[in-house]
Amino acid sequence: MKPPIINFSTLQSAIEIAATLAFALSGLLAGARKHLDMVGLCIVAGLSAFGGGTLRDVLLDRRPFFWVEHADWLWALMGLSFAAMLFLRRRHLALTEKAIQWPDALGLGLFTANGALLALQTGQPAIVAVLMGVITATFGGVLRDIVCNEIPAAFHDHRPYALCSFAGAWMLVAAVRLEAPEWVAISAAAATAVALRALALWRGWTLPAWRINKR
Template identity: 40%
Template sequence: MFPTVIKLLPFIEAIGIIAFCVSGFISAQQRKFDAIGVFIIGFVTAFGGGTLRDILLDRRPFYWVQHQNYVIAIFVCSLIAGTIMDFMHRVLPRRAMLIADAMGLGLFTITSTALALDAGMPVFVASMLGVIGAAFGGVIRDILCGDTPLLLTDSRPYASCAFAGAWVYIILQKIEMNDIFSLIISSGLIVVLRLASIRFKWKVPASF
């Protein structure tokens, strides 16, 4: 039902893995972790959400088991993470980091939603699995770093952007829009919503 998105999965998830891995490296470096700590935090940030998604969908082998080159690359980069981070901070502005993270959020949300729909999940469950696949690597990262997950404490929309994008993708699939256009529109919406929430300081209303 979703052949184009599934075929593009390795390319799409590679972008998301890089974006989330960098955010994991930044968190680990801020806490002065050693190389092994940097590797663990980078790994769980990049693969944690996707692994949880695969467990819930009963997909085997896990994505990082199938593509161990990513794991090896993260391990090698963790050994020189300090140099990499210094270089990135000099070459790339903070805005570029935010854009990369937003792209990871958008792409992981849509691929996870597509995989859930392809597995026959109900649409609401598929949308939630989209959010889990995109956001829960960061939750695991924060827990391992000894912090309350940012997803639960940051009032700026994050998971809600992913949730909205997942539903746009589901609706576009229901009306049988072209797979590529569905992917671009829904993931693009997530990126725009996330960056707009940062730029305009949008807040999610408190429940009480």
């Protein structure tokens, strides 16, 4: 069976673009809430979009970073930041936040799968590859929250986010172990994370609280 390379990678690119914009927008919204200035908004948008992958690459000692190889993205992010500053008003905030949940969930899945696959290909053990997948998908948001002087939402809001990424990353490891073709492994892993995230959002799942914090 021939893998549907062109269609798959076109689809993948489209999802990546949508997801990266969603990540950047989440940074812009967080920055707006903290009254950041123009400079801060651009940087937080960039951190949200590329921070996770960059941290993964620093840990794996890989170069060049995505945003060095595709430096046009830095222009795109600046453009997005300015457009948001020009056109986004307070009345759009709630809507924007709702609208980016879905590309954000897609990004969670796809970046998890890509990050974990990349770590496996550089010979990391399974658990490390899983961790790299989770870092790729979630640490942009973590860095965004640290810069905005908040406890990272991914560690604090008791909603499954990194956990969906964790499950998806294991699916990738399993698929690679079973010698599935690359596009199958990525699709299965991303679909797992996205489906879990969608379910969690839809059903309002929360993580169990540590009873130490109960009365």
